[in-house]
Every structure is written in C-alpha cells, then in structure tokens.
Amino acid sequence: MQPPRQGTGASDVAVSLVVVTYNRAAELLGLLRSLEDDLARPDVEVILVDDGSTDATIDRVTPVFGPLGDRGRIIAQGREGPGTGRNRGIAAARGRLVVFVDTDCLAHPGWLDALRAPFADAEVGIAGGPDRSMPDDPLLARLVDYLMTGFLVTGGVRGAARTRGGRYHPRSFNMAVRREAAVAVGGFPTIWYGEDVLLSWRVTRLGLRAAFAPDAWVYHRRRTTLSGWARQLYRMGRARLWMGRHDPGLLDPLYLVPLAEWTAGLGAVAAIAAGGAPRVVGVTVVVAAAAFLAAIGIDGWRRVRHLVALVATPLMFLMREAAYALGSLAGMTTRIPDLDGALGRVMPRAQGGEAEAP
8 A cells, every 4th residue: 555645634535435344354454455546545534433343353454544544544333233334434524525335345446536426517416336246256146246236137226327117326335425415314324224225315305416437346245145145135125115105206116026026926826727818817927927037047147157047047036026025015014114314313413514523
C-alpha cells in the first residue's frame, strides 16, 4: 500500500467507505487488500464497524488501519445487525459520498471510480454496481451466482443496464449514496434483509435518481450450501412482502412471480387430475413450464460452462422459487417489523448532521 498523507482534514475527505463485518476477519483482509489503491488516496476514508465479532477481527485488521492515520477508523458495536452498523458508518462519515461494500466481496480494479462516476449528475442520489462470482469458486457457488444474477432468471433487477418487470435498487454489497440524502431519509432500517432496498427507494422518493454503474464490479462470495441459500431466499421473500405491505410502491409484480408460479403449477397438476377440458389447460401449463426450464438449463450451461448446469440450474431454479414463495407467504401473514430508518438511534441530531461520538 502506498504511504497515505497523514492528518487529513474533514474537508479533504470526499468518500467515506463503510464496511460492516462479523466474524469474517480473513475475508475482510482480502477485501482491504483489493482496495489498496483506493485506500492510499487522501480523499478516501474507511470506517469499519465490527458487529461484535469473536474472531479477533479488530486485532487482525488494526495493522492495516494504522498507516491510514485519521482516515481509518474502527467502531465496535454489540450484535446489533448490519443496518445499525451502516447507520453508525453514516453518522461517522466525513465524506459527501458514503460507499458500502460487504466483507465477502473483492473490489475489481477501478471499482471506486466507476461507482462514483454517476454522481457527476446532480440528480443521482444513489448508485450501485453488479456482482459476480470468482472464476475459481466452487461449482455450487457459480450455479447460485447464475441464479442470482442471470437476466433470464432475474429480469436484471439485481444489476443490469436494463431490467424486465422490476426496478433496479442498489444493494449494500456495492452501493454509494450522497450522505445528505441518506441522512434525509433516516438511514437504514434495522431489518436484516431488504434494508438497502428501503434506503434506495426512499432516496428516489426525494426526487433523486438511482443509477446503475455497470463497470463498478465486485466479486461476491455466494452461499456454498443449498440449505444456507434456501434460508437466504426465504428471508428475502419475506422481507419483500413486508416492504410491499408497508409501502405498496415497493411491490413490483416481479416479486410475486415465485408465488404465482407455484400456485399455477399446483393448479395445473389439479387440472390434469380432473381430466376433461381442465386437463388440456393443465398440460399446456406444464409443457410451457418445461420449455422454460429447458431454456434455463441451456442458459445456465452457457454461463457456468459446466455440463452439470444443464440439469442443476432448472432444479435449483425450482428450489429458489419455492423458498422465495414460502417467504412471501410468511411476509403476507406475519407482523410487519419496524421499517423506519433508524439513523436517529445512533445519530440523534441526524437532521443537523451531528453525530454522537462513536
């Protein structure tokens, strides 16, 4: 790492890079290594919020932060979750632009400049970039990556120059926001899934735009077990329906597709069993679904470059839709948690821009 300039004043900092971590010291060190060039710049500060780690995270990263002087700060909190951690980062930030990246990511060269570029337009309030798996990731992680990012299976809502059926909302694994806009909307809520979508949505409600920065790549480690991935999908589906009930403007039709697919599938099976005219309709639905699953298999094989994908991607797609649909049902029937921005809890005078000492 290049020796940074010491004693940077608050007025010199343009970008505050915020990372919230919990028990991922090795991954965090990898992320910081991928950001060496950016951290050497005198207008960039990094704020690490440790969410109660028990793996000596702070001790292990302190040598990296030492050379940064006052441009590197570590804030410790109890197990309060990523939303609270990111709010502490906003409260402590000195930059006009606050950038978020997850511990399990590696920044592609040129990432920060590409993510900052959209803000040359004064109407852009928040921006995000795409994520992808590492080329040497295990096969399961690459299959999950395809099913989380492939245009055919997501419509591009997670990150594409064009989307189909849903609006793009930057996610906190790769996101930049004007600090004044983040403060104005009250920061992140404290739910553990969807808090970034809510922040993004609320920033656009201020009259600002959300931008997609296609060249701001991060490599993102995916779930490496099917059970872990299924739990993630369930929680995502539940959070999306909670958000939709809280604010109908957030419930794009695309997010109801998994539940609609399984409802149609079960209806088709019942129609086939009933016989007669309903049977024709049921068979038509099943044939159309089989054709779509075959297309997913071919597209997955093309993207993942492994023959297993021909069979695995359609099956994993069905599992994905089932887990998300079950989460949607839970989101429809359970109590909506507090979804208000919680920045005021760590920054009582948020509207005035004064933060409590971290």
